[in-house]
Amino acid sequence: xxxxxxxxxxxxxxxHRTPPGRWAGIRRAGAVSLALALALCSxxxxxxxxxxQLNLTRGVTTWSEVPYFLNNVVLGVCVVIGILVFGAMxxxxxxxxxxxxxxxEKWSHNTMVEVIWTTIPVLILVxxxxxxxxxxxxxxxxxxxxxxxxxTGYQWKWRYDYVDYLGKPISKVGYMSKLxxxxxxxxxxxxxxxxxxxxxxxxxxxxxxxxxxxxxxxxTKIRFVxxxxxxxxxxxVPQFGWKMDAIPGIVNTAWTNINETGTYRGQCAELCGQDxxxxxxxxxxVSQEDFAKWLADQQQASAPAPAAASSAAAPASAQTAAAPxxxxxx
Amino acid sequence: xxxxxxxxxxxxxxxxxxxxxxxxxxMSTNHKDIGTLYLVFSLLMFFIGGSFAMVIRAELxxxxxxxxxxxxxxxxxxxxxxxxxxxxxxxxxxxLGNWMIPLMIGAPxxxxxxxxxxSFWILPxxxxxxLSTLFMAGGGPAGGWTMYPPLSLQSDSLAYVVFAIHLxxxxxxxxxxxxxxxxxxxRAPGMDLLKMPVFVWSWLITAFLxxxxxxxxxxxxxxxxxxxxFGTSFFNPGGGGDPxxxxxxxxxxxxxxxxIMILPAFGIIxxxxxxxxxxxxxxxxxxxxxxxxIAFLSFIVWAHHMFAVGLPLGADIFFxxxxxxxxxxxxxxxxxxxxxxxxxxxxxxxxMLFAIAFVILFTIGGFSGLMLxxxxxxFQYHDTYFVVAHFHYVLVTGAAFAIMGATYxxxxxxxxxxxxxxxxxxxxxxxxxxxxxxxFPQHFLGLAGMPRRIPDxxxxxxxxxxxxxxxxxxxxxSQLIFLGVVVHCAFFAxxxxxxxxxxxxxxxxxxxxxxxxxxxxxxxxxxxxEELAHGHTDD
Amino acid sequence: xxxxxxNGQIEQKRRHGVRRTVTVLxxxxxxxxxxxxxxxxxxx
Numbered sequence: 001x002x003x004x005x006x007x008x009x010x011x012x013x014x015x016h017r018t019p020p021g022r023w024a025g026i027r028r029a030g031a032v033s034l035a036l037a038l039a040l041c042s043x044x045x046x047x048x049x050x051x052x053q054l055n056l057t058r059g060v061t062t063w064s065e066v067p068y069f070l071n072n073v074v075l076g077v078c079v080v081i082g083i084l085v086f087g088a089m090x091x092x093x094x095x096x097x098x099x100x101x102x103x104x105e106k107w108s109h110n111t112m113v114e115v116i117w118t119t120i121p122v123l124i125l126v127x128x129x130x131x132x133x134x135x136x137x138x139x140x141x142x143x144x145x146x147x148x149x150x151x152t153g154y155q156w157k158w159r160y161d162y163v164d165y166l167g168k169p170i171s172k173v174g175y176m177s178k179l180x181x182x183x184x185x186x187x188x189x190x191x192x193x194x195x196x197x198x199x200x201x202x203x204x205x206x207x208x209x210x211x212x213x214x215x216x217x218x219x220t221k222i223r224f225v226x227x228x229x230x231x232x233x234x235x236x237v238p239q240f241g242w243k244m245d246a247i248p249g250i251v252n253t254a255w256t257n258i259n260e261t262g263t264y265r266g267q268c269a270e271l272c273g274q275d276x277x278x279x280x281x282x283x284x285x286v287s288q289e290d291f292a293k294w295l296a297d298q299q300q301a302s303a304p305a306p307a308a309a310s311s312a313a314a315p316a317s318a319q320t321a322a323a324p325x326x327x328x329x330x
Numbered sequence: 331x332x333x334x335x336x337x338x339x340x341x342x343x344x345x346x347x348x349x350x351x352x353x354x355x356x357m358s359t360n361h362k363d364i365g366t367l368y369l370v371f372s373l374l375m376f377f378i379g380g381s382f383a384m385v386i387r388a389e390l391x392x393x394x395x396x397x398x399x400x401x402x403x404x405x406x407x408x409x410x411x412x413x414x415x416x417x418x419x420x421x422x423x424x425x426l427g428n429w430m431i432p433l434m435i436g437a438p439x440x441x442x443x444x445x446x447x448x449s450f451w452i453l454p455x456x457x458x459x460x461l462s463t464l465f466m467a468g469g470g471p472a473g474g475w476t477m478y479p480p481l482s483l484q485s486d487s488l489a490y491v492v493f494a495i496h497l498x499x500x501x502x503x504x505x506x507x508x509x510x511x512x513x514x515x516x517r518a519p520g521m522d523l524l525k526m527p528v529f530v531w532s533w534l535i536t537a538f539l540x541x542x543x544x545x546x547x548x549x550x551x552x553x554x555x556x557x558x559x560f561g562t563s564f565f566n567p568g569g570g571g572d573p574x575x576x577x578x579x580x581x582x583x584x585x586x587x588x589x590i591m592i593l594p595a596f597g598i599i600x601x602x603x604x605x606x607x608x609x610x611x612x613x614x615x616x617x618x619x620x621x622x623x624i625a626f627l628s629f630i631v632w633a634h635h636m637f638a639v640g641l642p643l644g645a646d647i648f649f650x651x652x653x654x655x656x657x658x659x660x661x662x663x664x665x666x667x668x669x670x671x672x673x674x675x676x677x678x679x680x681x682m683l684f685a686i687a688f689v690i691l692f693t694i695g696g697f698s699g700l701m702l703x704x705x706x707x708x709f710q711y712h713d714t715y716f717v718v719a720h721f722h723y724v725l726v727t728g729a730a731f732a733i734m735g736a737t738y739x740x741x742x743x744x745x746x747x748x749x750x751x752x753x754x755x756x757x758x759x760x761x762x763x764x765x766x767x768x769x770f771p772q773h774f775l776g777l778a779g780m781p782r783r784i785p786d787x788x789x790x791x792x793x794x795x796x797x798x799x800x801x802x803x804x805x806x807x808s809q810l811i812f813l814g815v816v817v818h819c820a821f822f823a824x825x826x827x828x829x830x831x832x833x834x835x836x837x838x839x840x841x842x843x844x845x846x847x848x849x850x851x852x853x854x855x856x857x858x859x860e861e862l863a864h865g866h867t868d869d
Numbered sequence: 870x871x872x873x874x875x876n877g878q879i880e881q882k883r884r885h886g887v888r889r890t891v892t893v894l895x896x897x898x899x900x901x902x903x904x905x906x907x908x909x910x911x912x913x
Contacts, residue, residue, distance in 0.1 A: 049791065050778060050790060051789070052790075054777065056707075057778075067706045067710045068710075071701065078698075082697060086690055092668065092671040093671065093678075096607070096674045097678075098608070098675045098676060098677045099677070102675040103675055105609060108610040108613070109612060109613045109614075110612075117662065118658060118661075118662055121658050128654065132650060135706035136643065136647065136705050137643065140646075187395055187786055191394070193394075195393040195789055196789055204788060204789045205788070206788050207786060226640075231480045231481040232478055232480070241706075242706075243713070244638060245639045245640060247640070249571075250572070253640070266779070267781050269714070271473065271481065271783045272481060273404075274472070275400060276784060278400075278786075506894075507891055511894070515882075541897055542897070543901070544898075545898050545901040548902055549903075579908060582905075582908075
């Protein structure tokens with residue numbers, strides 16, 4: 001595998017950790033269009049997805065507000081336009097029926113009206129584009145990260161490697177994460193087991209639980225470098241607000257900065273073969289102190305085992321080894 | 331008057347049709363017979379593809395795997411898409427084009443009748459080849475209809491599917507060449523380009539899209555084939571290739587393909603609404619220009635299917651803006667349809683009902699399309715059921731509803747008999763209710779985080795999946811009513827159709843007898859502007 | 870079918886037009902097919 005095929009992430013504008021403030025304000029203001037969804041979300045902060053959930057999750061990171069807010073704004077715009085257009089249609093259908101004696105008029109164009117309904121959508125779109133572009137630029141800015149995690153997709157499990165934390169490289173901390181045993185047993189064809197019985201802490205985790213979750217600290221800007229060892233996968237935790245494809249031969253980057261401790265669940269979001277539906281993602285977000293302790297334990301546990309050498313390049317292939325090298329610059 | 335010449339054939343119109351079944355249907359060079367073949371084939375594929383959808387919805391009825399293995403489930407989603415796109419929607423539009431374009435422009439037949447026969451008869455073989463893989467040891471294709479490598483290269487049936495797609499592509503390209511050659515050269519004197527029905531315009535533009543993108547699809551799948559069997563590394567990172575390049579090439583085909591499936595629908599709706607509103611279409615030229623701009627824009631938005639692959643920031647922004655721009659001409663079309671209805675004198679026969687449902691439900695699909703265009707939000711929506719809901723609103727309540735509306739609209743012209751208005755309306759109301767029960771909850775599933783193409787799911791998604799499945803079964807069953815109405819109209823209906831069929835119908839196709847005789851417009855008709863649907867193009 | 874057309878002049882014009890259209894379109898098809906390969910090679 002040649003290094004020529006590695007594409008280096010994205011253009012990184014020279015902004016330094018800008019977005020959280022702006023979006024946090026909006027978040028605290030609680031500008032929400034779908035009150036029902038909000039009520040469902042606020043009830044169980046841990047639980048995701050919600051039974052009967054109607055809207056996007058607002059997420060738990062500094063950036064996850066962006067898609068949530070944008071979703072609500074565009075949805076609102078669409079609802080308003082929809083009411084106007086469909087309203088006009090229904091009025092027309094009621095007023096101009098032959099059975100009510102309507103006589104067809106002859107006109108078939110009106111330049112004024114046509115100019116208006118071409119211009120107004122353009123103005124709306126410009127406003128939406130402005131909002132979306134801001135959010136996109138902040139997402140693309142992976143600079144200033146305090147930690148790097150390498151995510152590798154396999155058919156059908158994930159591998160997590162801890163590359164660096166607070167400027168210090170980490171070696172030998174990395175592991176596979178796959179569907180938990182109970183879900184796996186239950187999901188077999190004609191297993192006879194009840195999916196409703198697969199619970200963790202009173203919350204149903206059928207197909208969204210793993211044997212070993214990814215442990216991350218909160219209030220830390222974490223950079224992910226994402227790649228794959230076989231086919232294309234996509235790493236997605238809805239509470240983080242984004243998904244990023246894991247593509248063999250390519251290293252993609254993304255970042256997150258989690259606000260609250262908790263367990264956040266997602267799934268592979270790119271068809272990757274027969275068990276595509278069975279490779280969930282679980283992130284356990286803990287406080288920085290707990291994380292430091294956990295990391296020390298992991299390093300200690302792996303230290304005496306020579307077999308686990310160079311965990312960062314564990315799936316030994318040239319293109320994955322490029323990730324830590326790149327991470328060093330970041 | 332040209333109609334006198336065609337009226338001569340009215341009494342003995344079977345005279346010219348070949349007598350034997352084989353002669354008539356297999357050897358046919360007649361645009362009407364070939365159009366019928368396309369439409370019958372498309373209906374058959376609609377039910378085959380629909381049966382795959384029933385398997386999908388049955389498995390998703392409740393959490394837990396109850397019916398099929400995940401790999402077979404993936405074959406079903408893949409085959410459902412391939413059959414519906416290439417077997418049901420596209421041939422239906424080609425069939426409608428075959429039947430109606432020569433009638434609408436006053437041509438005696440398609441420009442290349444023998445090629446027309448060939449482009450149809452390739453299709454049954456292509457689909458036999460593709461569907462046969464389901465009965466083979468390794469199973470059918472299971473990597474999704476987009477066939478992204480490296481996953482698609484793991485499939486044993488790749489070669490079958492690639493060859494089937496080559497055949498379908500050749501068929502589509504020949505059909506498109508035929509349609510362009512017909513429209514550009516075979517119009518009756520006086521049928522200026524800007525007096526043509528919008529349906530003909532939409533097909534002209536669609537045919538150009540087909541010609542531009544089907545060869546690109548052929549190229550992309552050829553590279554898959556050589557990657558798998560001949561050791562090339564177009565998409566293999568191990569050999570210096572790039573899997574993302576496939577996606578770029580595929581979606582350069584794929585996005586225009588989406589419009590190939592909707593532009594003729596725009597044309598159909600633009601014929602049906604003025605007919606039943608008894609008022610000329612609002613802004614004829616704007617409608618034509620809007621179709622042309624949508625077609626142009628479709629070439630520069632392909633990467634909006636790929637926002638999650640990690641495009642550079644600049645590319646994300648460019649493709650987002652270009653995609654959002656499409657909302658403008660699409661909006662113009664919707665506003666113009668509403669304005670056509672405004673001030674009209676409307677009646678609500680089945681074709682009109684389908685057209686109105688199209689405008690409302692397609693617009694809902696357009697709204698979710700606009701939401702998907704916003705890249706940060708798309709990071710959440712991408713590859714979830716929100717996308718599934720979006721494109722089914724566009725393709726089922728969009729393209730398929732337009733095809734059904736067109737069928738009711740022109741069926742009396744084809745068969746010479748009126749279909750049962752009562753059962754047509756029953757079919758409409760069942761379809762429009764159940765299709766929303768089927769697809770609307772999928773928006774919620776996607777927003778809540780359910781990925782596409784999964785055979786089983788967490789119990790949090792259970793309620794909406796069950797509602798969706800029930801809607802799916804009932805929508806599927808409703809289509810049997812459609813079959814019944816069509817078969818009844820073609821073989822058993824007693825009520826004769828008049829030549830004009832609908833009170834407000836305008837255009838050359840309504841000047842020929844019902845049923846349309848085997849040969850029409852052998853002498854080019856004299857075109858009189860006031861008889862055309864769009865004769866006065868002062869706007 | 871075209872051979873039934875009474876007006877020979879129109880028939881002639883159509884025949885020429887169709888031939889020209891098909892030639893141009895066939896070239897376009899071939900060009901786009903090759904373009905898909907060219908795109909891959911150029912982006913390497």
